[in-house]
Amino acid sequence: MLTRRIYGWLRLLTAAVCIVSLTHRMLWGMGSQTLASQNFFAYLTIQSNLAFAALTIVxxxxxLRHSEDPAWLTSARALVLSWTITAGLAFSIIVWQAGVRGIPITVPWSDVVLHYVLPGFGVIAWLIGPGRTSASWRVVPYVLLYPALWGIFTIWRGRIIGWYPYYFLDPRQVSGLPEMVISSLLALSIFAVVATALVLSSRVRVRMPPFGEISSRPAPAARRRRVLDVLRHVRRAR
Structure with a gap:
């Protein structure tokens, strides 16, 4: 139970780091004059990390209170973690594409935390965290629902205001509608693959020993001495 409580505090610390990073990213974006205030929350990364922070607090x-997560929490974690991981992968592709096209792009530390550090920690916590139950396969289609609806709304909104959070959603920045559709379908397939991997991994138990259990085990030398003592007693009995 001690391990579980420590894990609970680590979750709260992770949520705090996420909130601080979101705040810095917003302030940095406003100061860089590259982001309009009304568009900050239009990014899938921002929305998914807001969900990540809220869910991680819960x-x-x-x-801290229970020895095992309820089934709904495991499903919710799989949903949100799928979104944050895929957002990080998409961000990497965008940065790579910007370099290929010769477009300068600045990545603040908050972007690194939101796109790489927190998803990475989330994966580690998912794999070895105590008290996690198995995720349902029904999570996978629900994972796709949010980005699909978000994409439809974003494209509709972009046509009205002339702004898109990601270049591949803008027909003017790609070769046309076919490339935009293919890029969007590829993004959805990544969401599906990530969600499938999380569900599969949730069904493989990786149990970490409680704190103090490792130190309580006898050292190899002590174990050898015990074996020798047993052999001596056996020989004397003969």
């Missing part, structure tokens, strides 16, 4: 409280 998960942290549950971790």
């Amino acid at each position: 998960a942290g409280i549950i971790g």
Whole structure:
């Protein structure tokens, strides 16, 4: 139970880091004059990390009070983690494409935390965190629902205001509608692959020993001495 409580506090710390990073990213974006205030929350990364912070706070409280996560929390974590991981992968592709096209792009530390550090920590916590139950396969189609609706709304909104959060959603920045559709379908397939991997991994138990259990085990030399003592007693009995 001690391990579970420590894990609960780590969840709350992770949520705090996420909130600080989101705040810095917003302030940095406003100061760089590259982002209009009304568009900050239009990014899938921002929306998914807001969900990540809120859910991690809830998960942290549950971790402090209960020895095991309820099934709904595991499903919710799989949903949100699928979104944040895929957003990080998409961000990497965007940065790479910007370099290929010779477009200068500045990545603040908050972007690194939101796109790489937090998703990475989320994967580690998903794999070895205590008290996680198995995720349902029904998570996969629900994972796709949010980005699909977000994409439809974003394209509709972009046609009205002339702004898109990601270049591949803008027909003017790609070769045309076919490339935009193919890029969008590729993005959805990545969401599906990530969600499938999370569900599969949730069904493989990786149990970490409780704190103090490792130190309580006898050292190899002590175990050898015990074996020799047993052999001596056996020989004397003969």
